[in-house]
Amino acid sequence: MTRAEVTADRSTVAGAARTVVKVGSSSLTQRGRIDPSRIDALVDALAARRAAGQQVVLVSSGAIAAGIAPLGLKARPRDLATQQAAAGVGQLLLIERYASSFARHGLTVGQVLLTADDLHRRGTYRNAVRTLERLLALGVIPIVNENDTVATHEIRFGDNDRLAALVAHLVLADALVLLSDIDGLYTSDPRKPGAVLIESVSDHAALAAVRLAGSSSSVGTGGMATKLDAAQIATGAGIPVLLTSATSVGAGLAGTGGTFFPPTGRRTASRLFWLRHATTPRGRLELDAGAVAAIVVRRKSLLPAGIVAVSGDFAAGDPVEIAGPDGAIVARGLVAFDSEDLPGLLGKSTGDLPEEFRREAVHRDDLIVL
Numbered sequence: 039m040t041r042a043e044v045t046a047d048r049s050t051v052a053g054a055a056r057t058v059v060k061v062g063s064s065s066l067t068q069r070g071r072i073d074p075s076r077i078d079a080l081v082d083a084l085a086a087r088r089a090a091g092q093q094v095v096l097v098s099s100g101a102i103a104a105g106i107a108p109l110g111l112k113a114r115p116r117d118l119a120t121q122q123a124a125a126g127v128g129q130l131l132l133i134e135r136y137a138s139s140f141a142r143h144g145l146t147v148g149q150v151l152l153t154a155d156d157l158h159r160r161g162t163y164r165n166a167v168r169t170l171e172r173l174l175a176l177g178v179i180p181i182v183n184e185n186d187t188v189a190t191h192e193i194r195f196g197d198n199d200r201l202a203a204l205v206a207h208l209v210l211a212d213a214l215v216l217l218s219d220i221d222g223l224y225t226s227d228p229r230k231p232g233a234v235l236i237e238s239v240s241d242h243a244a245l246a247a248v249r250l251a252g253s254s255s256s257v258g259t260g261g262m263a264t265k266l267d268a269a270q271i272a273t274g275a276g277i278p279v280l281l282t283s284a285t286s287v288g289a290g291l292a293g294t295g296g297t298f299f300p301p302t303g304r305r306t307a308s309r310l311f312w313l314r315h316a317t318t319p320r321g322r323l324e325l326d327a328g329a330v331a332a333i334v335v336r337r338k339s340l341l342p343a344g345i346v347a348v349s350g351d352f353a354a355g356d357p358v359e360i361a362g363p364d365g366a367i368v369a370r371g372l373v374a375f376d377s378e379d380l381p382g383l384l385g386k387s388t389g390d391l392p393e394e395f396r397r398e399a400v401h402r403d404d405l406i407v408l
C-alpha cells in the first residue's frame with residue numbers, strides 16, 4: 039500500500055460520523071485512583087469531536103483500578119469477589135468524574151453496563167442497541183463498561199478491547215479508536231531496544247511476525263494481544279481501527295499517528311456477528327455428516343436427529359460450537375435446549391420427540407456457519 043492510500047484510509051477516522059473510543063485503565067488511573075487531569079484531557083478531545091457534530095461512544099475501563107486505593111488495597115485484587123467489589127466502588131467514582139468533566143462542556147453522560155449474556159440473547163441485544171441509539175439521538179455521551187460486579191470468568195467478554203469492538207459493531211460505528219499507554223503497535227516489546235512502530239496493518243496474517251509482550255502496567259489486563267484481537271473483529275465488520283496513546287487522542291481522532299488497521303470485511307448489522315467471536319462457547323454438539331450438509335450447504339436449522347454427541351454444561355439460549363464427525367468446528371449457534379435435556383433426544387426424528395421438546399436444536403436464525 040502506498041503512503042497516499044494509507045493517508046486516504048486514515049481520513050475515515052477523522053471524518054467518522056460515529057466513533058467508538060476505548061480507553062484502558064492505565065490511561066485513567068494512577069496508584070489505584072482516578073487521575074482527574076487525564077480524564078479531563080480525554081474528555082476535552084471527545085467534547086471537541088462532539089462540537090464538530092460527530093457522535094462518540096466511550097468504552098471506558100478503569101472500574102477495578104479506580105477502586106483499589108479507596109478500598110485501602112495495595113494492588114489490583116486477584117480474586118474475583120474483591121475485583122467485583124473494587125469495580126462496584128470504582129465504576130461509581132469513574133462515572134461521577136466523567137459526568138462532571140463532560141458537564142464543563144455542557145454535555146451529559148449515560149452509563150451503559152453490559153455483560154456478554156446481554157448480547158447473546160435476542161431481547162437484551164435489541165434493548166442494548168435501542169438504548170445506545172436513543173442516548174446518541176438525545177445528544178448524550180454513552181459510557182460503556184462491562185458490568186464487572188456480576189460478570190464471572192465464564193461469562194466475561196474477555197476484556198474491554200473486545201467489548202469495544204463488539205460495541206462498535208452494535209452501533210454500526212464508522213471508526214474504532216483504541217487508546218492505551220503506548221502510541222501504537224510495535225514490532226516487539228516497546229520497552230526493549232529495537233522495537234519499531236508499525237504504521238499500518240492491512241494484512242493480519244503478517245502479525246504472526248510481531249512479538250507481543252504482556253501489559254506494562256499493573257492495572258491493564260490484556261496487553262497488545264487483546265487489542266489486535268479487537269482490531270481484527272472490528273476491521274472484519276468493516277470498521278477501521280486506530281490504535282494510539284491516550285495522550286495523543288486529539289491527533290488520533292484527526293487520523294494521525296498510531297497504528298491504523300483498514301477494514302478487511304464488509305459492514306454487517308447481523309445480530310449474530312458477535313457469536314463468531316464469542317470467547318467461550320458453553321458446550322459442543324457433534325453432528326453426523328447429513329446434519330453437517332443440512333446446516334452448512336442447505337442452510338437448514340439443526341434438528342436433534344442429526345446430533346450424535348453433546349458435551350458441556352449449558353442452558354437454552356447459550357452459545358455452543360457445532361462440530362462435524364471429524365471433530366472440525368463447522369458452526370456456532372444458540373442452542374434451544376438445556377444440556378441435561380439434549381442427550382435423551384439425540385437421533386430421534388421430530389415426530390418421535392415428547393411434545394415439549396418438538397423443536398429445532400439450533401434454529402437457523404441463531405446459527406452462524408464458519
Ligand SMILES: Nc1ncnc2c1ncn2[C@@H]1O[C@H](COP(=O)(O)OP(=O)(O)O)[C@@H](O)[C@H]1O
Nearest residue numbers: 062063064218224251253254258259260261262
Ligand atoms: N508489540 C507490542 N507493541 C506495543 N505494545 C506492546 C507490545 N507488546 C506488549 N506491549 C505492551 O502492551 C501495553 C498495553 O496494554 P494494556 O496495559 O493492557 O493497555 P490498556 O490498559 O490501555 O488496555 C503497552 O503498555 C505495552 O508495554
Ligand SMILES: N[C@@H](CCC(=O)OP(=O)(O)O)C(=O)O
Nearest residue numbers: 062063099100101102198259
Ligand atoms: N471492566 C474492567 C476492565 C477490564 C479491561 O479490559 O481493562 P483494560 O486492559 O485496562 O482495558 C474495569 O473497568 O476495571
